[in-house]
Amino acid sequence: MSSFTLSTEIRFGKDALDSLAQYAGRRAFVVTDSFLATTDVFATLVRILGPHVTVFDQVLPNPTIALIGQGLAQYLQARPEVVVAYGGGSPIDAAKAMHKGALEAGLAAPEGLVVVPTTSGSGSEVTGFSVITDEATHAKIPMVSPDLLPKVAVLDARAVVGVPPRTTADSGMDVITHATEAYVATTASDFTDACAEKAAQLAFAHLTRCFTHGDDLEARTRMHSASTLAAIAFDNAGLGIVHSLAHALGGRFPVAHGRLNAILLPHVIAYNAERSEHAAAKYAWLGHLAGSSATGTRAGVVSCVARINKINAELGIGPGIKECGVDPADVRPHLDELARTAMADGCTATNPVVPTHTDLVALLRQIL
Incomplete structure (x- = not known):
């Protein structure tokens, strides 16, 4: 038996942010980063929530275990009634981990976690995933639990209009990778396929427009929908070795997760298609x-x-790790270790082809 679950209420469309008025006047703990805390949309969010807001704005890219502990301490001190995550993948993942910690302590906010994504990429607003970095080993640790599912996701394109082109590119390729990997995952179903197909179609059509014309509210709205649909697909179907390899690389080298996905995706598609007729047929339909x-x-x-290579080129994403600012010579000594980390990653289990250690090393070599 298979199952398909969507537990998060999704609020979308014009002025969706205004729906936060239902929490006005309640104690709110808002998790974000230092830059987003200075934006006009964030000021609007705080104004809507009212006077009893505690802001934790110290989230950094690839949030660490230590940062989660710091935020959790402030969460418990604030004793909030609702937690609001405002940001991209890092603030959302951090807020999820803090909320999970509070839940296990019996002190979680009774109104749960509300997420307002500021990028169209991670899809964390509807998933039970959170990725935290172990600062001691540099490994990225995927947390998976129903307790990490947000109660409400607020999709308001105003929150993404000001996103810089580079972030738009990286997060947008994350969407395409989510849709593609979920589509060919071993646990894909008719339900996840429907979400993955629509997400891919929307992203293929609107991502480059968001990159070149960031103020296009219609294109931004469509990419926001694509991001959430792709996340619904992978939360139910799983991902694959693009993400496993990106997690391993991103834990050691300072490269955006979506950019790593972008350069790995064409190689993994070719690898899987050569070994699985079923996956090949699905990739062909995505091409259509x-x-x-x-x-x-x-x-x-x-x-x-x-098509993916063309989009990468249009977004200014080079074909290899060197174009990400990483010297291939610095990567080569770690290939075996990176492959072992990727093999142990939870995303590997649902890849349509069971890879060997040698296969993963070979894929890493292709992006050098």
């Missing part, structure tokens, strides 16, 4: 959704890879 008129599975896979 991206606008290809190719006929036949092999041609469809080639068109899918070509």
